[in-house]
Amino acid sequence: NAGVTQTPKFRILKIGQSMTLQCTQDMNHNYMYWYRQDPGMGLKLIYYSVGAGITDKGEVPNGYNVSRSTTEDFPLRLELAAPSQTSVYFCASRIDSNNEQFFGPGTRLTVL
């Protein structure tokens, strides 16, 4: 198993541009999460999904959107990039019967 994969690894955006951060897991996990990590702040939940077709907001959802059309994929969309969205983004997943979350390697995004 590849586990949780994220693309791209790095990206620089200009203010106002849009992009999609990709997240895929091959473990047939029904729960998936997006977190952002800012220096000295830990990780904060952006959005989560409990299964295909079901998503909900986390603590810091403003400026982001998600979809979950398949069990494997959970893309995160930034519509109008802002400097405040400069961060490292982590996707994670877990199976229903286990509380352990598995994390992807992260996407480092800079908005200039």
Added chain:
Amino acid sequence: AQSVTQLGSHVSVSEGALVLLRCNYSSSVPPYLFWYVQYPNQGLQLLLKYTSAATLVKGINGFEAEFKKSETSFHLTKPSAHMSDAAEYFCAVISNQAGTALIFGKGTTLSVSS
């Protein structure tokens, strides 16, 4: 509301010394607690987890943590630090909302000197 507080954003130890990273939690329900480690420019890796089976939890790389309900603490320890332990460590509690997402502390950076 649930929360996690990690005392000390930076901890420095000498190689071979005891490692103690502090974590206190707040939860209205019996908590599930985790310690994750993050090496530079990498994702998060699970060190250990507490799920109410035993109060002393052993993890990978010689780390262990003790759940103390009376002190609402889940401190991480390792008897003898190694240079390879230098990393950032996060304590987390499972949210009883938000799809059981993790609520993280702000992290503690561990430095190990020779």
